[in-house]
Amino acid sequence: MPTTVGNKEGLVPEASTSRVVIDLDVPGPTISRHLYGHFAEHLGRCIYGGFYVGEDSPIPNEGGIRLDVVEALRALDIPNLRWPGGCFADEYHWRDGVGPKADRPSMVNTHWGNVEENNHFGTHEFMALCELLGAAPYVNGNVGSGTVREMSEWVEYLTRDGDSPMVRLRKANGRDDPWRVPFWGIGNEAWGCGGNQRAEAYADLARQYSTFLRDHGDNKLYRIAAGASDDDLAWTEALLKAVSCLGCGREPNNIFQAISIHYYTVAGTWEQKGSATDFNLDDYYQTLRKAQGIERIISAHSALMDAYDPDRKIGLVLDEWGTWWDVEPGTNPGFLYQQNAMRDALVAGVHFDVFHRHAERLVMANIAQTVNVLQAMLLTDADGGLVRTPTYHVFEMNKGHQDAVAVPTHVVEQPLYDSMELVSASASVKDGRGLVSVSNLDPVAPLDVVLDLRGAAVREAAGRLLTASKPQAYNTVDLAAVAPVPLAVEPEPRGLRVTLPPHSFATVSLVL
Incomplete structure (x- = not known):
């Protein structure tokens, strides 16, 4: 040394x-390709101007979906895409985003910039995007301001064949065949922006919602309960108690199939997170030390889950992770646009090494977020420019680990x-x-x-x-x-x- x-x-x-x-x-365990998942929220320029530019844009597109973004992401073998949030999911009502665009009602995105959302990118557009990417859809439903019926009907709309009210509505909107949509999130951050709920109260809702999210035909749902932030083990334990018991020796009730956690690498404070590109050696070390903390977080939740679920029937899903810096000067603070430096790439590399070690319990992870938000793969501009970030290259260099056996x-x-x-x-x-x-x-x-x-x-x-x-x-x-x-x-x-x-x-x- x-x-x-x-x-x-x-x-x-x-x-x-x-x-x-x-x-x-x-x-060792198989490294699920879904550990290399992504996240697209109606936040800043992730959807509009990132994935979606509209059919009238001079930027090459298919149905409004930006084709250079699709091409760049296909090179990563992107396995799944989480949508529409995030915090936005718990104020999103899916029926507002289907049918003719001119007839779709607008809404205010109260979480991210207080801007108007025209709902031009909705369910059909998201499914078209997933088909272009070759990615499995991960739909995050609305528990915070929605209803059990609303989410249940969304599952029916997307995945049921034959004849039913939601099937007829889907066909009227131009899609005859159902889609395969395996992954469903039961709300998001229910402890915070998803309703400021208590763990036990949310655990009851997770059981209720999961019950009415039906498997239609051969589309089998993988229901993901909204879990803890960082090391809030009490939240995870409340969810485990809702489907299992400590030391009872039985398998958990197959109500939901996974529990999520969120972990962000924030080197400073939430009020002053620091710059993505203007930092010193102390900031650098603090960032990588915080990134290495994901090992402790996953280990702690996994150990608790092992106590209630020793056969590991319930998966652990890290569906938000990545660096979080102060926004770039002059940009909307609610849009979370930040640059992406070599330091961010190293954070990604550290995370993947940890993911591989925990692949027996950790079944999915989604970086936040894919385009123009937080630790993005790609940065775009209105003139057609596209930047592959340092983090993008880590994903590309590491794609050979997908579905490989960890040693x-x-x-x-x-x-x-x-x-x-x-x-x-x-x-x-x-x-x-x-x-x-x-x-x-x-x-x-x-x-x-x-x-x-x-x-x-x-x-x-x-x-x-x-x-x-x-x-x-x-x-x-x-x-x-x-x-x-x-x-x-x-x-x-x-x-x-x-x-x-x-x-x-x-x-x-x-x-x-």
């Missing part, structure tokens, strides 16, 4: 060293900064291939990494690297300052060796 790790005097540090032991022949990965040697680990790694295997992800979180020192590969012979290896001149670097329409480049991979008696620059993320693909 170099003595100059984290120095602020501009000294050139020596390289740190690390050894990562990977047991390629010890299969044990142990960082046995690594540098530390004030007890903070500076190396993050995970690995998986699938179809005779392996993928290793590793991050050097040291902002100033390079890292020599030995990949100690055990249990399988490696016939070929290729590396890719994501880094930048500084952790504050970000991409614009005119300059892609952060983009993947080839990484040299050298043979080593224990396996392979790579050298990572400061603040960098890398993947090494293996042919076994």
Whole structure:
């Protein structure tokens, strides 16, 4: 470990060293592709100007859906998309967003900017978007201001075949065949913007709503109860008590199939979160330390769930995660538009390593959000510009982990900064291939990494690297300052060796 790790005097540090032991022949849980899910809320320019520009836009589109956004996201193998919120979901009434656009009533988006919502992007547009993306729809229903009947009829409208009132309405609106919509959220953040409810009161509502969300035909619903923020274990326990009992030895009632949690990486305070691009080394370390906290959060909820559900019939869903900074100067504070720097990419890499380790319980995750909001994949402008952010590239480089088998990965040697680990790694295997992800979180020192590969012979290896001149670097329409480049991979008696620059993320693909 170099003595100059984290120095602020501009000294050139020596390289740190690390050894990562990977047991390629010890299969762990399957890493569900749905851990690489996304989130699109009616918030700022995520929908309007992001995904949707309208059919009359000069920007190439299909039915108003922006095609360059679709093309960029398809390259990520995007597995699912959560919509319409978020907080917006609990004030959204789906019937306002179907039928001829000219007849759709407008509403005020009271949560995000107090702007008027014309409902031109509704159920049919969302389903068309999912079809273009090849993504499974994750519809978040309205518990906060809606009714059981309203959500039940939405399920019927989307998924039922044959003849019924909602089927006739769907056909009148131009869609004969039902869609497959597996994922349904039972409200959102019921402890806050979703109704300021008590845990026990919401748990009863989750049971009630879930009961009336029916499986129609062969469309089987995966019902997700709105869970806790951060480490609010009491909320999770209330939901578990609603379907199971502690130590009783029976399976949980199959009323809802998953419980969600939310966790944001906020380095400052909620009032002053800090800048996405103007930060110092202390801010950097605090951010990555907070990102590493997701391990503790998932571990705590998982342990509690194991007590009530030892056979892991109920899934854990992290359907909002990511960095949250102060909005860019001059933008609407309610639109949550922020830049996306190399630091954000490292936050994503750390999260995915944790997700892979917990894939037996964690079944889905959704970054907040996909376009133009918070830790976005893409940033767009009204002139047709599109930016792939550093976080986008982590998703693309890591897509080989989707539906692969996690294998044990142990960082046995690594540098530390004030007890903070500076190396993050995970690995998986699938179809005779392996993928290793590793991050050097040291902002100033390079890292020599030995990949100690055990249990399988490696016939070929290729590396890719994501880094930048500084952790504050970000991409614009005119300059892609952060983009993947080839990484040299050298043979080593224990396996392979790579050298990572400061603040960098890398993947090494293996042919076994």
